[in-house]
Amino acid sequence: MTPPASSASGHASPASRPIAFVGVGRMGANMARRLADCGHRITGVYDTHAPAAAALAAELGTLHAKSLAEAAAAAEIIFTVVSDDAAQLSVFADPAGGTDSLLAPSAKPRGKTFVNCATLAPATHIEIARRAAEAGAHTLEACMASSIPQARSGTLYLMCAGETEVFARLEPLLRQLATDLRHLGPAGRAAQAKALVNMVMNINTAALAEGLGLGQALGLDLDILREIFAQTGANSQVLKTDGEDMQNRAHDCFFSAAHAAKDSTIAWHLGCETGLHLPLAAATKLQFDKLTALGLGHLDKSAVAELTFRGRHA
Amino acid sequence: MTPPASSASGHASPASRPIAFVGVGRMGANMARRLADCGHRITGVYDTHAPAAAALAAELGTLHAKSLAEAAAAAEIIFTVVSDDAAQLSVFADPAGGTDSLLAPSAKPRGKTFVNCATLAPATHIEIARRAAEAGAHTLEACMASSIPQARSGTLYLMCAGETEVFARLEPLLRQLATDLRHLGPAGRAAQAKALVNMVMNINTAALAEGLGLGQALGLDLDILREIFAQTGANSQVLKTDGEDMQNRAHDCFFSAAHAAKDSTIAWHLGCETGLHLPLAAATKLQFDKLTALGLGHLDKSAVAELTFRGRHA
Numbered sequence: 001m002t003p004p005a006s007s008a009s010g011h012a013s014p015a016s017r018p019i020a021f022v023g024v025g026r027m028g029a030n031m032a033r034r035l036a037d038c039g040h041r042i043t044g045v046y047d048t049h050a051p052a053a054a055a056l057a058a059e060l061g062t063l064h065a066k067s068l069a070e071a072a073a074a075a076e077i078i079f080t081v082v083s084d085d086a087a088q089l090s091v092f093a094d095p096a097g098g099t100d101s102l103l104a105p106s107a108k109p110r111g112k113t114f115v116n117c118a119t120l121a122p123a124t125h126i127e128i129a130r131r132a133a134e135a136g137a138h139t140l141e142a143c144m145a146s147s148i149p150q151a152r153s154g155t156l157y158l159m160c161a162g163e164t165e166v167f168a169r170l171e172p173l174l175r176q177l178a179t180d181l182r183h184l185g186p187a188g189r190a191a192q193a194k195a196l197v198n199m200v201m202n203i204n205t206a207a208l209a210e211g212l213g214l215g216q217a218l219g220l221d222l223d224i225l226r227e228i229f230a231q232t233g234a235n236s237q238v239l240k241t242d243g244e245d246m247q248n249r250a251h252d253c254f255f256s257a258a259h260a261a262k263d264s265t266i267a268w269h270l271g272c273e274t275g276l277h278l279p280l281a282a283a284t285k286l287q288f289d290k291l292t293a294l295g296l297g298h299l300d301k302s303a304v305a306e307l308t309f310r311g312r313h314a
Numbered sequence: 315m316t317p318p319a320s321s322a323s324g325h326a327s328p329a330s331r332p333i334a335f336v337g338v339g340r341m342g343a344n345m346a347r348r349l350a351d352c353g354h355r356i357t358g359v360y361d362t363h364a365p366a367a368a369a370l371a372a373e374l375g376t377l378h379a380k381s382l383a384e385a386a387a388a389a390e391i392i393f394t395v396v397s398d399d400a401a402q403l404s405v406f407a408d409p410a411g412g413t414d415s416l417l418a419p420s421a422k423p424r425g426k427t428f429v430n431c432a433t434l435a436p437a438t439h440i441e442i443a444r445r446a447a448e449a450g451a452h453t454l455e456a457c458m459a460s461s462i463p464q465a466r467s468g469t470l471y472l473m474c475a476g477e478t479e480v481f482a483r484l485e486p487l488l489r490q491l492a493t494d495l496r497h498l499g500p501a502g503r504a505a506q507a508k509a510l511v512n513m514v515m516n517i518n519t520a521a522l523a524e525g526l527g528l529g530q531a532l533g534l535d536l537d538i539l540r541e542i543f544a545q546t547g548a549n550s551q552v553l554k555t556d557g558e559d560m561q562n563r564a565h566d567c568f569f570s571a572a573h574a575a576k577d578s579t580i581a582w583h584l585g586c587e588t589g590l591h592l593p594l595a596a597a598t599k600l601q602f603d604k605l606t607a608l609g610l611g612h613l614d615k616s617a618v619a620e621l622t623f624r625g626r627h628a
Contacts, residue, residue: 145546157545180545184538192532193542196525201547203521203594210592211514214581217588218506224498228507231471231494232459233515236550267528274531276622278524279601280517283593308590 018043020075028081030151038176044074067100072107081117085124103135110136122188129187138166143194155179161190199267203284205238213308222247246305258297261288332357334389342395344465352490358388381414386421395431399438417449424450436502443501452480457508469493475504513581517598519552527622536561560619572611575602
C-alpha cells in the first residue's frame with residue numbers, strides 16, 4: 001500500500017486536504033476506498049441513490065452528505081463520478097437558480113477543486129470549467145480508461161485535462177489512484193481522447209461480435225476461431241475481454257451497453273462537428289443504440305453479440 | 315534451418331516428392347525458396363507474369379514451365395498461390411475445354427496433390443476440390459494468415475482444410491513452412507476461418523483509421539493518442555501494424571487495399587448467405603471498395619486512412 005504523502009511545509013499537502021465523493025457507484029466507491037486506504041481523509045460522500053452513499057459513509061466512517069452543497073462544503077477536493085453529461089451539468093447547476101449544486105453559496109466553492117471522472121462530451125467539461133471558474137473554483141477532468149478492480153487497487157489509467165497548475169497540484173494524489181497518468185492539455189482534451197478510445201473499442205467490440213456470430217452461423221468451432229483470431233491480424237484487446245463472453249452469452253456488466261451507446265454517440269457527434277465521414281463509428285453507434293432500445297442497455301457491451309448471433313435477440 | 319525429412323520406407327516421403335509452384339509473386343516465391351532451403355526438390359515454377367517465373371527458375375535452378383499443364387506434369391505436389399477466385403478457377407479450368415489447365419491430360423493430374431493458398435470464397439475451394447477429384451487428384455486448402463517475411467522464414471500461420479488423409483500426408487512438408495498449422499475440416503472450412511480473420515482485421519483497420527483521423531481533426535497529438543490506444547480497450551493487432559503508417563501516410567504494400575476489398579467482400583457474401591445483419595462488415599467492405607474505386611487499391615490496407623483524415627483523398 002502506498003503511504004499517504006506528508007508535507008513539511010505549512011501548506012496543506014494533497015494528502016492532508018479533505019476529500020469528498022459525489023457519485024459512489026462501484027467506480028466512485030472504490031476510488032474512495034483506495035484513497036482512504038492510502039491515509040487520505042474522506043470527509044463526505046453523496047449519491048442521488050441515498051442507500052449507496054449511506055453504506056459507504058458507514059464503511060468509511062464519514063459524513064453521508066444529504067445534498068451536493070453539503071458534500072462540497074465538507075471538503076476541499078471533490079471527486080465527481082457521475083453517469084452522463086446531464087448528470088454532470090446538473091451537479092454543477094447554476095446556483096443562482098436556487099437548486100442544490102456543488103457551486104451553491106453554502107458549498108463554499110471558492111478555492112476548491114473538482115475532479116470530474118465521467119466520460120462526457122468535451123464541451124460539457126469546458127462548460128463545467130467555465131461555471132466553476134465563475135464561482136472561484138478549479139476543475140480537472142480525469143477520464144478513466146479502466147474498470148472497477150483497477151479503481152480499488154489504485155491502478156487506473158487516467159487521462160487528465162485542465163490547467164497545468166491544477167494538474168501539478170493534484171498529481172501526487174492522482175498517482176495513488178493511477179499507475180498511468182497523463183495531462184493532455186486544457187479542458188476538453190482528455191474527454192476527446194477518451195471518446196476516441198471508447199469509439200475504437202466499441203467498433204472493435206461490434207466487429208468481434210460480427211466475426212463470431214458469422215463463425216457460429218457457418219458452423220465453425222468458436223473456441224478454435226477465437227484462438228485463430230488471437231494469433232492473427234484479427235487480434236484485439238476486446239477479443240481478450242469480451243470474446244468468450246459473447247460466445248457464452250455471459251453479459252454480466254463491467255461496461256454497460258448503455259454506456260457504450262452514450263460514448264459512441266459522443267464520438268459520433270465529434271465526427272459530425274468536424275465534418276468527417278466515419279461510417280464505422282456511425283454503424284457502431286446504431287448497434288449500441290439498438291441494444292439499448294431493445295431494453296438490453298444494462299448488460300455488458302459484449303451483449304452487442306446478441307444482435308449478430310443467429311437466434312438471439314435480434 | 316530445419317533439415318529435410320527422410321524416409322526409411324520404400325514410399326516416397328513428402329521431402330522427396332517433386333514440388334511445383336504456380337503463382338510466384340512475393341508469397342509464392344518465398345515459399346518455394348524456403349522449401350528449397352529445406353532440401354526439397356522444386357521441379358517447376360509458373361506464373362502468368364513470365365519474367366517472375368523465369369527469375370525464380372534461374373535462382374532455384376529449376377524448370378520455368380511455360381504452361382500450367384507443364385508445371386503440373388513436372389511435380390507431384392503443386393502449390394498454387396494465385397490472386398483471387400477467378401484466377402484459381404482459371405488454373406483449374408475444365409480440361410475438356412482444351413484450355414491450359416492444371417487438370418489437362420498432359421498435366422497427368424491423377425494421384426497428384428494441389429495445395430491452394432489463396433484467400434478465396436469457400437465455395438471456390440469446394441468447386442476446385444470437386445474438379446480435382448474428377449481428375450483423380452487431391453486438394454488441400456492452406457490459407458495463410460501471415461505475410462511475406464514469414465513465408466521466407468518458414469514461420470507462416472497456416473489454416474488447412476480438405477480430407478484428413480491428405481492433410482496427414484502433407485503435414486511434415488507444411489510444418490517446414492509454418493510454425494502454426496491447423497486442420498479445420500473438409501474443403502471450405504479454412505477459407506471460412508480466413509475470411510472471418512480478414513473481415514475482423516479489416517473492420518479493426520477501418521476503425522483505427524476513423525479514430526486517428528478524428529483525433530487529428532480535433533488537434534490531438536497522434537503519437538500520444540496511439541500510445542493511449544495501445545494501453546486501453548482500443549488496442550489491436552492492426553494498431554501495431556498500421557497505426558503509425560496511417561499517421562505518416564506510409565502505405566507501401568504489405569497487404570493491399572484491393573485484397574482487403576476482395577476479402578471483405580467474401581465475408582460480406584457469407585453474411586448475406588447466412589442472412590445475418592452485419593453492418594460493420596458492410597461498411598468496411600464499402601470503404602475498401604471505395605479506396606479501390608479511387609485507384610488506390612495498390613496501396614497497403616492502411617491507406618483506408620486516406621478516406622478518414624481531413625484533407626486527404628476523400
